[in-house]
Structure formats: structure tokens, C-alpha cells
Amino acid sequence: MFLELRDLHVKYGNVEALHGINVHVDEGEIVTILGANGAGKTTTLMSISGLVQPSQGGVYFKGKALHEMPSHAVVREGITQSPEGRRVFGTLTVLENLNLGAFTSNDKARIRKTRDWIFELFPRLLERKDQLAGTLSGGEQQMLAIGRALMGDPKVLLLDEPSLGLAPILVKSIFETVRAINKTGMTVVLVEQNARAALKLATRGYVLEVGRVVMEDSAANLLANTDVQDAYLGGSGH
């Protein structure tokens, strides 16, 4: 098994946010996790990255127990994340942000190669490489967050709501980029509210509801499922 979440429970104080979810991701897949606000999507990604600790169950990557590692070791295992709300380092330049993405690597040649590739994917970032990240537009910050996560040369890329607050035209280009990244063989776990776009991109999907997996299917099946549409627009999708 490549990446697996086994009976994952997460608690914040007295409140349990995840009530034992099971998710698996195969190498080379794009798996999307859907659900409304508060369903536990971000918590799921954060527990993969080791930023929250499970109260029960665990996260396994190629047999290794990620939940027993500190978060920086998870990055060294090859799992990076572009977090919800982008969380770029606002008072650092674009270039500094990208270089921090490669913090775990000492291979200068590799870093330069990856950086050139990211500038190819997002030419806007090259134009603005010496600008402070906080002065970028929302879409540019999203590109930077993804670029920064790619700088770690990951085996698995976790993307948390890359479409958040972006205009449709930008969402489209971001998603096309994700597809291109996946074509290079990188596994992607995508958390999204933008269900339709996410399902068109993904191979498989999970639907979370208040901390539980309520559906798991191929993306095509989920896209055709009226329950999914109901969950998003109160039964409007015909």
C-alpha cells in the first residue's frame, strides 16, 4: 500500500473531528476528498503531514507509520502540502518562499532544476520572484503555495482547496497545472469544495460528512451521483 489512513481518529480538546476514517491512495493517482465546511477535510491532510496527532489509528506511507514521526520528517519522506489559505510567508520574497520549499534538500543542482520547472509551470512567479509574497494577488499566492510544495520534490503532493477564492479562469489553469504535475508521475491528494472540477480531474474520490467517510468511488461515478450534487446545492443538480 502506497499511502493509507487507517481508522484515523482526531480530537481537538473534547471534540472529535474525525471519527475513524479509512482512505487509501495508490501511486500515481489523483484522489480527491470532498465535503462541506467542517467535514474534516483539512484535518485529514494535516494529520497526514503530522501537524495534528491522531488519537487513534494512523497514517502509513509505504509501510512506515507517518503519525509517529515529527512533521519535518514527513516532509523528508516525500510528502509536501500546499495548505488551506495558502499560508505563504508574506514578508519573504517569492524566491525565498520557493527556496524554503526545498529546505530538506542539499542537492543544489536538483533544486535549480525544480525551480526552473516551477517557473515554467507558473511564469508569473518568475516575473515576481523578488517581490514580497504578501503583495501577490490571491491567484499568484496559490501558485506560489503549490510551487513551494513542489520544491520539496515530493512523491505525494497534498493540495488543500487550491481553488479557494480564485476566479474560475484561474481555477481552470491551476487544475490544468495539477494535471500536468500528475502526468510526471506525482501522486496528488486534492481537498476541494469545487466538487465538479475536482472530480473531473481525479481518478477516485471520497466524500466526508462531519468526520466520517460517507462515500468512496471512482471520480466518474461520484460525478454522476445525484447524492453528491444534492450535498452541494440542496438537490439542484438535475
Place this chain on the structure above:
Amino acid sequence: MSLLALRNLTKTFGGLVAVNNVTFDVAEGAIVGLIGPNGAGKTTVFNLITGNYKPDSGDIFFDGRTIKGLPTHRIVQQGIARTFQTIRLFQNMSVIENALAGCHCRMQSGMLSAMLRTPAQRAEEQRALLRATRELEFVGLADEHANLAKNLSYGNQRLLEIARALATDPRFIILDEPAGGMNDQETAALIDTIRAIRDRGITVLLIEHDMSLVMKVCEKLVVLEYGALLAEGVPAAIKDDPRVIEAYLGADTDD
């Protein structure tokens, strides 16, 4: 007649326009839903109404008078109560004390009368206690009154926030994702509670992601996207509006 009127409301945070020239009305006695994708500026609109943020431009009228620039506690006193998206209870205090917090703005006694325990002060405490108890009964939390707020379940914490808001004796209540983190049974009960609030003569404005709840309970919907007004109307019309569908499910990337 509209109880709350927003006029050309704009708020920016360091270059980012969070709320952009928003105008809408909430009629007295209505249940209105404010919806839109994450990051659309819904909570910012709430924070502008309740005085947590000051608008850059535009105006807010409550019952015909402007409330722009008033401190939050004065706005509460005028009759606007709210709940918070991320639960903000007084976690280490008991359930009844949380409800009593709402009564505060309708009480008068101060430091001296408390030290002297005047009859008026004691009578007022009793009245407040009665009111707070009633509101706990209204949301179904009376049996939990001696519990600490932090020991309540997530759904009950949301209900306690509503009870606290109701104890301020509002004419208008703002609910920020009241069903967030609730299961299906709790959500169903919440729908009844929201209707009961309106039946008490209190106007309701709510933000909610659970679309089935919004469609069931709201009489009017206001849709925001990128901080601006996208659409406004009755739920039936809103859910067939292609612009809204696009904003929610996302654009068809193949188009």
C-alpha cells in the same frame, strides 16, 4: 419594511477587497440566508454589521437609524445579537453563566449595589436568572445548566451560543454557520429552533454551508462571491441560477 439595510458596504484588508460594494435588505420577521463559496466575505459582512470591523465606506441602517461606527456592545443593546462561526463560548464557565452573559446588557446594577446586596440588585439577578433559564429551555439545554461550557458536545455548544444571543433580548439575530459540525438529527432540530426564533418575532440572518438547511428554512437568499453580491432572491430561483451553480459546483472546466 426592512429592519436591516446594508448600503454600498466595502471593506478591504491590506489591498484585499473582502467586501465589495454590498447592498441588501433584511425585512422584519424574515429568515434570510447569506450564502456563497468559502472566502466570499460572508463572515466579514457579519463582522461589519456587529461592529467588530469598521467599514471603509457604505452604511448600515438598523430600524432606520445608522449603526455604523458604534461599538459592538452598543449594537447588541440596540437589538442585534450574533453567534460565532468558530464557537466562542466562555469555555471555563457554566452553561447558565454563559446564558447570563446575554442578560448583561439588559441589567443595570453595578459595583456598589452588588457589594451592598440591595433588594433591587437581588431582584434583578433573579429576573436575569429566570430569563437565562428560559433561553436554555428554549434551546433544550436546561438540564446542562451546571455543566462547564467546554464539556458540552459540539452541537450543544452551538445551541448555547444561540441561547446566549437570545438572552440579549434581540430583535435581530445573526447566526454564523449554526449547523457547522452538527449531525443530521441535530441539524433537523436546529431547523425547528430557527423557525421558533422567528416565531418569537425575531428576524434571522444566517450563514450556512448546509444547503438543504438553507433551502428549507430561508425565505430569501443573498449570494456573495469574491466579496460582491452575486444574486438575491427566493431559494427556488437562486438554486436554478446558473451563476450560483457555477460559483458552487465550479465551472465546467471543459467549457
Place this chain on the structure above:
Amino acid sequence: MEEFFQQLTNGLAVGGIYALIALGYTMVYGVLKLINFAHGDLFTIGAYLGFTLFTAFGLAGWVSGPGGVLLVLVMVMGLVALIGFLLERVAYRPLRSSSRLSAVVSALGASIFFQNAVMLIYGAKFQVYPNDIRPSYVLSIMGIDVPLVRIMMIAASLGLMLALYWFTQRTRIGAAIRATAIDQGAAKLMGIDVNRVISLVFMIGPALGGVAGVMVGLYYGQVDFTMGWVYGLKAFTAAILGGIGNIPGAMVGGLLLGVIEALGAAYISIAWKDAIAFLVLILILIIRPTGLLGERVADKI
């Protein structure tokens, strides 16, 4: 004019010390959002360790001249860095997820502990630095006499500040420190070991504070166990003045406060000298709480 120039250079020398201490406050505040109340006492410990090294082991006599002083400075840096490292491990790390008040009280407790430990070891009386280790030359700049030690102080503090600035701006670890200060969670996602960054910050800050302690000993010739509080508070004022969490801000704030204080003492009243810094602190917090170089950020609700 001569008076003004004297006060200005004196203010810059003292301001350099404030700045070096302020850097410790501001860096710790940056990564932990904690006022390290014990930082002033680490400065005192530096001053006393310098005293011990100069007198008990006679390093200054053993290695002649500036080399000895330099050696002592380096040793003090290392020792105080170690104490800073232990301080964070013992008094702050267990409280990482506790309330702000707990951390503040723990910091205060550590401060009281250090101050009294110094008193128990060295006694309540002030200690005198050996006279022969500090240069007694007086330089003449444009006809105005300035003690060489003052110029050396200014140069040393500026040198250390520039080195730190270079380190934080131009190195990988420096970028990790800045990233951790902005957003710990995002820094973890970069693979940065945030605990190690915090430990490092708790070594760099105290090291600079320790050097500042030795410099005060060299400049004024004597040290006492309570000096950490006054210098600490003033350095903290300097950090706020420049915008807490902001490294260049601490440097500017320190130098500025030193000059304001020196000129205020000379031209207003020496008796109120210590009150000037506190008045500046209160005014800056009322008028512009984010400091001169800080940015205003809206609180999230």
C-alpha cells in the same frame, strides 16, 4: 556642540548595548510570541561570567591585549548560549501549548531564579572589572575627545548586528528562522524542525545578550546582580520601539533609545533618566503599538 557630540556617541554606545539585548527579545518573541523576561538576567550572567573569566582565570593577562578580551567574549557567548538553550528546554518548552499567562509567569520565575542565583554566587555587592583590560586611550575626532572604548563599543555592536542581519537574511537557517516566526505550521510543512529553530534562537539571543553584559562591564567598569532588570526593560522598550519581532527594528530601536536617553539626561534632567525610557515605551504603545517598523495587521475574529 562638544557636549552634544559627547552625548550622541555615548548614546550610540549604550544604544548598541540595548540593541544587542533587544535582538534576543525580538527574536524569541518572533518565534514564540513570548516575552522572555529572563533575557535581562542572561545579560547579567554574561557580565558576571566575563568578570570571572577576566579575574579568576586571568585570561586577559594570559593572552595579552585585545586577543584576551576577544577570547573572553567568545567564551561568554558560548556559555550564555548554553544557559539560554537549557532555559527554553526547562521553563518554556513544557508550556508551549499552555496559556500565555503561564508562559509569562514561568519566564518571570526564571528571571527571579537567575537573578538570585547570581546574587548567591557573587554576593549582593557590585563587582569591579579589572582596569587594565579596557583601553584607556582617548581619540580626538575633529578636535573632540572621545574615549576609544566608546568607539570600540559602537563598532562591536554594529559588527555583531550586521553579522546577525546577514545570517538571518542570507542563509538557509536564517530563512528558516524568519519563516518560523511568520507561520510555525507552514514552516513545519517545509520540513523545518521548528523545535530546533526555537532552540537556535534561544542560543543566538542569549549569546548576544551575554556579549552585551561583558561590554557593559568593560564600559562602566562594574556590574551588579540587578542590572539585568533595568537593561532588560530598556532593551525591551527598544524592541517595541522598532516593532517587536522585527530584527532590523530592534537594532534601530536600541540605537534610537540610547540616543534619546543620553540627550534627555543631558538636556532635561539626569534624575529622570531612567523614567525617559519607560515614558517612551508607554507613549509608543499608546500611539503606535506595532512600533516604528512594524506593520498593522487586523485581528482575525
Place this chain on the structure above:
Amino acid sequence: MTVSRTTSYAGIAVVVAVLPLLLDPYWTDVFVSIGLYSVLALSLNIILGQAGLFHMGHAAFYAVGAYVTAIANTMWGVPVLWAMPFAGLAAALFAMVVARPIIHLRGDYLLIVTIGIVEIVRIALINNVFGLTGGANGIFGISRPMLFGFKIAKPVHFYYLVWAYVACSILLFRRLENSRFGRALNYIKEDDTAAEGSGVNTASYKLWAFVLGAFWAGMTGTIYAAKMTIISPESFSFWESVVLFAIVILGGGSNRGVLLGAFLLIGLPEFFREFASARMLAFGLAMVVMMIFRPQGMLPPMPRFYKLPERIRCITGKGGDAAAQAGGGA
């Protein structure tokens, strides 16, 4: 709960009443100090414990009260105890002026500013402001207080005066805690934004917490001046503030916790006089250890107890009735 609280207070009262019979004057004097620190810490507790405002400048208010008393007594011949309300008012006024502009500051900033204020006050006193404070030597020759024609001079007299004052303070503060005012302070401590959002005028309550705490500290300054008959700026150093702060924090913020804290921090070191120099060392260490293992303090306040009015069933959905009935509470 209330029973145990009442009995424990009764127990304390009995012990306090008979204690002087067993003590020599020296130890009686120690307990006078414990009493004085208890009242001061109780008044700080309103600000720090109840409202959660990080205030470390309480000695400044105490100093204002003591100096007003000393000046009124030595210069104008005002009987010491008569000066008490004026000392309180002067401190309250001072608090109102200095606290207003800083009240909105965030926790640790407020802490630093209050430290600054206490230092400025001390420096001002040393510099003999208005020519009234007597500079670094302070003011001496303050007369002994008279109560109903009885001269209070011996430690045992002061003992009963101070502890009667402690008892009054606790009674009044307990009432205050269990009121709208006390709750409002707790709301602010728990969540400032939610308190404001529930209709509490947070800025005003924070200020009133300061003013009341200062008023009490100012009045306590009178008794301090009367007991010492000589006061100087060094009696009101920053360290006094730190000790008071520690009494409240280590005690846990309840009134009984304050009494316990005052006893441990002021009284206990007297038992270990041979280690006197190391006592601050242990004290600092205790603060660190306490925060790690018991951050809520030794005796945190117990939740308030409310006797709820008789239940009237209220069915959700028939809210109109509920509103009509509930409306009576407004």
C-alpha cells in the same frame, strides 16, 4: 460546595481570631504583614484574577495611597484613618488616568506598561515631585491611628485591625464576584470578543476593575503607612508588584487562594530565616514548576452556584409563549 466554602472561612476566622494569643510580638507582626499583603493581593485579584488583565504595577496604586496618607497626616495633621477614603480615591483617580489609554493593550504589552508605570512612580517619588514626597528618604513621623479613642500601636492591635479589614474585603469582594459585575470580568477574561459581542462594555469594565483594585490598594496604603510610621520609595519597588502578582497566580485567583498564597510567600520564608538569601531562588523556581505542573494555581476559584428558578416547560416551536414569558426578564 457552598457549605465547604463557608466552613473553611469559619475555620480560617477562628484560627485568625485566636492566633495572637499564641504568638510573640515578632510573629504577630509577621501575620500583620501577611494580612496586608492579603488585602493588596485581593485587590489585585480583581484585575488579574477576575478580569485576567496582566497587571504588574499594583505597587504604584499602593504607593499613591500610602503617600497621600503620609502627606495628609504629617503636613496637615489629618488623623490617619480619616485619610483612608482619600487615599483610596487618590489611587482610584490615578488608576483612571493611567489605565484609560493602556486598557486596550494585549496581555503581555499591558504587563510591560504597568511595570513601566510602577517604575516611573518610584522615580517620581525619589525626585520629590511637587516637593511633597520627601525624595529618596521618604516621609517619617506618621502618627498612630486612633479608633474610637483607642490608640493602635502594638503589633497585636494592628493584627486585629488588619485582619478585620481582610474579613471585610473578602465579604465585599465575594458579593461582587457573585454579581453582574463579577461575571462581566470573568467573561472578559475568558473571551474578550465574545463578551463584547454579548453586550458587555468590555473597555469600561476593564477600567472599573483597575479603578476598584486601585481604590482598595490605596486604602491599604493608609494602613501600611500607619503601621510603618515611615515610608520611602523603596517600599514600593517593582519587586513588591512581583510578589503580589505571584501571590495571586500561585494562589490560583480565588479569595482563599490569595490567603494561602500570601501565607506561603510572606509567612513561610520567616520559618526558614537561616536560608533567607535563598528564598527568592526557591520562589523563582516554584513559579516555573507551578506553571508546568499546576498552571491554574493552588486553589482556583470554584464555579459559581446558581439556584435556578422553578422550571416551566417550554416547547420549541411554540416560541411565542416563551418570548412573552421571557420578555419579563428584560
